[in-house]
Amino acid sequence: MSEEASKRTQEEADAPDLECQSDDSSDEGDASGDTEMDFLRSLFSRTLGLSPGEKVLDELTLDGVARYILSGKCKNIICMVGAGISTSAGIPDFRSPGTGLYANLQKYNLPYPEAIFQIDYFKKHPEPFFALARELYPGQFKPTVCHYFMRMLKDKGLLTRCYSQNIDTLERVAGLEGEDLIEAHGTFHTSHCVSFLCRKEYSMDWMQTKIFSEDIPKCDSCGSLVKPVINDKIFILGWSIPLRLKFLSSQSTFSDFPRCDLLIIMGTSLQVQPFASLVSRVSNSCPRLLINMEKTGQSEFGMGLFSFGGAMDFDSDKAYRDVAHLSTCDDGCMALAELLGWKEELEQMVKREHALIDSKDAKKKDKEASQNSKSTGAEAGKSDKTE
Ligand SMILES: [Zn+2]
Secondary structure (H helix, E strand, O other): OHHHHHHHHHHHHHOHHHHHHHHHOOOOOHHHHHHHHHHHHHHHHHHHOOOOOOOOOOOOOHHHHHHHHHOOOOOOEEEEEOHHHOHHHOOOOOOOOOOHHHHHHHOOOOOOHHHHHOHHHHHHOOHHHHHHHHHHOOOOOOOOHHHHHHHHHHHOOOEEEEEEOOOOOHHHHOOOOHHHEEEOOEEEEEEEEOOOOOOOEEOHHHHHHHHHOOOOOEOOOOOOEEEEEEOOOOOOOOOOHHHHHHHHOOHHHHHHHHHOOEEEEEOOOOOOOOHHHHHHOOOOOOOEEEEEOOOOOOOHHHHOOOOOOOOOOOOOOOOOOEEEEEOOHHHHHHHHHHHHOOHHHHHHHHHHHHHHHHHHHHHHHHHHHHHHHHHHHHHHOOOOOOO
16 A cells, blocks of 8 residues: 555656646545546557657666566556467467367358358357357366466556457466456356346356257346357457447446556457557556567557557667567467566466366266266166166
8 A cells, every 4th residue: 555655646747737636636536536537548659659668677688678567666567368379279260261169060061151250140059159158168177388377467466457359268277367368358157138128147157068968058137148248249350349349448448458568469369349449558667578470560550540659669769668589378478487587386386287187078078978877877767766
């Protein structure tokens, strides 16, 4: 608390022109007022070029980032992640011809692959969605080194939040919890009845049982379809306007970024708006580390309407805060962990957690097998009442 107060005093000293305004505001509104001030201050200074960003990293390399984290000045890390962090878990891309998953979906004659996520199509033809859900169902896959690296950031009190574009819930499997996560495209974690009048919520366990019994999940109360909360209309032309505004103005999106000390962007090509525009929401002194197979986010145009001058700059003469580490997300995270002295700890965490998942899977399979043999036993001798 006192640390927060001293930070605030420091910020006010840095911006004396705003001090008299904050005197007028009531105590109650202080926290959110500060957040808004932070945001507006960084927005104006970036847009008008009032204050150039401060150079925080001593070197624009992974070593520079590691030294910054170890300096203790970096306390609020945000991770922004995309499909690239889950490829090493074996999660197939249903949009790539030639994969088993794509071939599997061919038999449903989808008008186009993205139709599978659209609610209007789903209401008429729920089967392909659930076929995909069976293939992608969380628990079929293990989180990657990269997922566990984020878990380590959380355990060490450094993770402000993870913004994920993925629907595979591997962040949750790795140990991130509700408040650690913004699942920008939705999640399998909760399901709802699709009827607007009902909207009954269902658990992940309930949905899992339905999905694997190959039943089409129907609401207990009203008989309508039940669907995991995966956002509609996200894969074409970015997001719908209401969804975009809701996401960009949400409390956490609004307050996380101005306070961020380090933004780590992993496994995303920053193509889908409004997600991509979030990289421009951090202060102009905040270092941004990209771990990806190729450089991305450099074009101002590509960053879209909400950018306000936040395109990534790794290589120009003016580059001062953006670092690109070109590798797989797992290799990049492991390299960073090594520089931080966390390598062994990370390796052990991955080993331990994977073993735990394997043993849970084995128990589940045993249970299913014994249930199956019991039920076939019961079928075979219905009149048999021994036991
Ligand atoms: Zn219902």
